[in-house]
């Protein structure tokens with residue numbers, strides 16, 4: 001058995017900033033409502049038609065690989081988490097292999113929405129610990145803006161989400177006291193429809209059904225979220241899965257140097273912070289600038305925190321996520 005460690009981090013967000021005031025010009029919303037309920041001031045939306053979930057992921061990945069001190073030829077495996085893939089199939093993992101001109105390494109796509117990066121890191125951790133692979137690239141990337149209902153009808157969802165990408169390289173670590181200590185994954189599929197995009201899917205509505213019906217009131221291809229229900233579950237599951245990770249490693253909340261919660265809603269992060277009695281500098285949030293970037297939110301936040309010198313050797317760093325599925329999880333790291 002080896003240990004595994006995050007050796008490189010990178011992120012990329014599109015240049016185009018969309019403020020709350022910008023949104024209030026296209027739908028019935030206000031800066032005040034959005035900030036009060038979510039903490040978000042602005043988010044990024046792609047405005048270059050050639051930019052995709054994969055192309056942003058590739059940009060983040062290049063930075064992460066370089067910072068790991070590696071070459072793309074050193075990467076043994078790719079894991080790509082997204083809910084907004086370039087194509088219905090194949091997933092973006094193989095597009096990264098192509099666009100980075102890598103060897104024919106394996107590429108795995110993760111469909112766990114907001115928990116996608118945590119699930120991806122957990123899978124990478126197991127492969128590296130078992131000795132199967134030495135360096136794994138884990139990417140979380142999303143283009144939400146092209147799939148949102150940017151009218152008043154969709155405002156409860158559309159104001160929250162933003163575009164962006166983050167990446168990490170997970171590498172073999174010989175020192176058993178350092179690196180990823182454990183990961184903890186959960187799901188509860190009975191709530192699958194509480195946060196979902198139903199179409200296009202083979203279950204209820206395929207593309208041909210949408211085209212046939214030409215129904216201007218069809219909302220099946222826009223995200224649906226039962227906001228308050230999701231919120232209530234999120235605060236409970238975040239807390240549980242962080243505690244599960246701490247207990248597994250005989251740690252307590254005071255041991256957390258930095259908690260990186262999935263950036264779902266600033267109010268959720270604040271609830272969790274309060275519950276664990278954490279100080280402001282023990283929790284990193286950037287939802288104010290990027291909104292909720294789903295699978296990309298943790299790697300973007302972790303990279304930013306690392307760039308600002310907030311992650312130091314020996315620190316206990318906790319990643320935690322909750323989202324559609326429902327799925328949730330945590331990763332406990334000794335940096």
Ligand code: UT7
Pocket residue numbers: 028029030033034037038114155156157159160226227228229230231234263264265268292294322323324
């Ligand atoms: O990352 C995946 C996990 N996602 C989450 O964790 C998100 C969890 N949920 C939330 O963050 C919150 O539920 C929201 C921020 C999405 C919504 O906040 P809320 O306090 O639950 O609002 P609500 O949906 O109960 O709506 C309250 C009111 C409604 O009006 P009425 O019925 O009281 O007249 C909505 O129509 O706010 C209205 N509303 C808006 N008003 C202005 C909903 N969206 C907007 C908007 N601007 N964008």
